Amino acid sequence: MRYISTRGTAPVLSFEQAMLTGLARDGGLYLPEDIPTLTQAQIAAMAGKSYEEVAFDVMRPFIGDTFTDAQFRDLIARAYAGFGHAARAPLVQVDSNHYLLELFHGPTLAFKDFAMQLIGQMFQAALSRSGDRVTIVGATSGDTGSAAIEAFRGLKAVDVFILYPHGRVSEVQRRQMTTPVEANVHALAVTGDFDDCQALVKDMFNDFAFRDDVRLAGVNSINWGRVLAQVVYYFTAAVSLGAPHRPVSFTVPTGNFGDIFAGFIAKQMGLPIADLVVATNRNDILHRTLQTGAYTKEGVTPTISPSMDIQVSSNFERALFYAYGQDGAAVASQMEDLKSGGFKISQGAYDMLTATFKSGRASEQETSATIAAYLAQHGELLCPHTAVGAHVAQAHLGSIPMVTLATAHPAKFPDAVKAASGISAPLPARMADLYDRPERVTPVAADLAALQAVIKERIIT
Numbered sequence: 001m002r003y004i005s006t007r008g009t010a011p012v013l014s015f016e017q018a019m020l021t022g023l024a025r026d027g028g029l030y031l032p033e034d035i036p037t038l039t040q041a042q043i044a045a046m047a048g049k050s051y052e053e054v055a056f057d058v059m060r061p062f063i064g065d066t067f068t069d070a071q072f073r074d075l076i077a078r079a080y081a082g083f084g085h086a087a088r089a090p091l092v093q094v095d096s097n098h099y100l101l102e103l104f105h106g107p108t109l110a111f112k113d114f115a116m117q118l119i120g121q122m123f124q125a126a127l128s129r130s131g132d133r134v135t136i137v138g139a140t141s142g143d144t145g146s147a148a149i150e151a152f153r154g155l156k157a158v159d160v161f162i163l164y165p166h167g168r169v170s171e172v173q174r175r176q177m178t179t180p181v182e183a184n185v186h187a188l189a190v191t192g193d194f195d196d197c198q199a200l201v202k203d204m205f206n207d208f209a210f211r212d213d214v215r216l217a218g219v220n221s222i223n224w225g226r227v228l229a230q231v232v233y234y235f236t237a238a239v240s241l242g243a244p245h246r247p248v249s250f251t252v253p254t255g256n257f258g259d260i261f262a263g264f265i266a267k268q269m270g271l272p273i274a275d276l277v278v279a280t281n282r283n284d285i286l287h288r289t290l291q292t293g294a295y296t297k298e299g300v301t302p303t304i305s306p307s308m309d310i311q312v313s314s315n316f317e318r319a320l321f322y323a324y325g326q327d328g329a330a331v332a333s334q335m336e337d338l339k340s341g342g343f344k345i346s347q348g349a350y351d352m353l354t355a356t357f358k359s360g361r362a363s364e365q366e367t368s369a370t371i372a373a374y375l376a377q378h379g380e381l382l383c384p385h386t387a388v389g390a391h392v393a394q395a396h397l398g399s400i401p402m403v404t405l406a407t408a409h410p411a412k413f414p415d416a417v418k419a420a421s422g423i424s425a426p427l428p429a430r431m432a433d434l435y436d437r438p439e440r441v442t443p444v445a446a447d448l449a450a451l452q453a454v455i456k457e458r459i460i461t
């Protein structure tokens with residue numbers, strides 16, 4: 001299996017190289033050259049299998065010879081052993097044709113754990129084989145950072161630096177990043193928004209001297225391994241609802257477009273997905289784009305679903321690559337236009353995108369009202385991101401089963417959840433002292449040189 005860049009001019013890599021490389025050297029994102037497909041019989045045979053067995057079936061065709069089958073099974077088993085639910089990603093029915101896919105039973109209570117726990121295992125295995133050491137730099141609006149710090153804390157071959165927007169993550173998210181004591185993990189509070197943090201990370205990758213000097217690696221959804229691990233739960237959910245014999249639709253609370261893009265890959269692999277519905281909060285660039293064909297940046301507005309406060313949606317580039325028939329030059333040209341504010345998608349590419357992706361947005365008031373309504377009507381306490389999804393899904397319900405991804409646990413966003421519902425979800429017992437633990441955080445300006453200096457000074461050699 002070979003991996004190519006969305007912008008067409010970076011070296012072609014193996015799975016292991018793509019996983020450890022992060023951003024392609026032409027500024028693009030890596031994707032498999034061909035998407036492997038599974039037959040109806042192979043998908044049907046997933047019924048009754050464990051999450052781990054399905055994970056192996058879905059991901060094995062993508063990893064080439066990076067791991068043997070036995071090693072890969074072992075890494076998968078280790079990745080999900082710490083999850084707090086035997087099903088890993090249980091489905092809960094909330095209406096006759098509407099289900100929630102609970103993706104918050106991992107160690108940091110958000111869907112990011114599904115990929116990050118596995119990536120942690122894969123990095124460790126690959127780096128201990130090669131003897132290399134890497135520096136992971138990531139941007140977060142709250143959940144990627146906590147999941148990454150949890151997955152990599154204490155690992156000998158890795159230093160981790162997480163950039164988060166100061167004052168724009170929930171207190172639980174912040175404390176998950178700032179309270180781990182291991183010397184190889186660092187939380188950096190950046191003066192700016194998530195887009196600033198993500199742009200800084202990409203600038204570091206595009207500074208080849210720095211990149212090579214610190215052996216930079218990425219665990220944002222820049223990293224193909226992140227997206228790949230998220231493909232799995234589309235299969236487990238759809239199969240439990242009757243796939244491949246019955247189509248299923250998904251509504252996905254969306255920010256950086258990684259999670260819903262994983263659904264797109266599942267569909268390309270042969271899973272009968274009808275609609276993939278992009279659900280956005282007030283930062284609705286993706287909804288506007290899917291309505292108009294014009295991707296136009298506006299400023300980021302803080303909301304009660306802070307993890308989705310994003311305007312430059314990294315993985316949309318991957319969707320564009322397929323929409324433009326794998327034409328890297330067309331993607332590179334649109335990304336160049338994005339630097340000056342936005343771009344217009346060609347009619348053909350737009351038709352391709354809207355054939356698969358539907359969209360909707362939820363205002364702050366609609367999000368809060370959905371939290372209250374789901375508690376009253378279904379006894380389910382939703383996190384604000386899931387509530388955005390549930391609100392948008394409502395407008396897309398029909399004869400095909402709809403699965404809304406429940407992307408985080410309500411306990412991560414106690415203020416917003418309590419304001420909407422009057423109650424708070426308790427943190428799990430293992431986190432009960434989170435508010436008492438000392439915090440360790442470095443405030444930094446959104447300045448590339450200053451950040452690079454902090455990182456170089458802190459790397460453990």
Ligand SMILES: Cc1ncc(COP(=O)(O)O)c(C=O)c1O
Binds near residue numbers: 143255258307308
């Ligand atoms: C809780 C939660 N929901 C939804 C999203 C949006 O996911 P994506 O960025 O993959 O679109 C995020 C951030 O990634 C998140 O943390």
Ligand SMILES: N[C@@H](CCOP(=O)(O)O)C(=O)O
Binds near residue numbers: 143
């Ligand atoms: N919402 C994310 C933003 C980063 O997204 P990623 O999937 O590219 O890591 C977060 O919680 O950090």
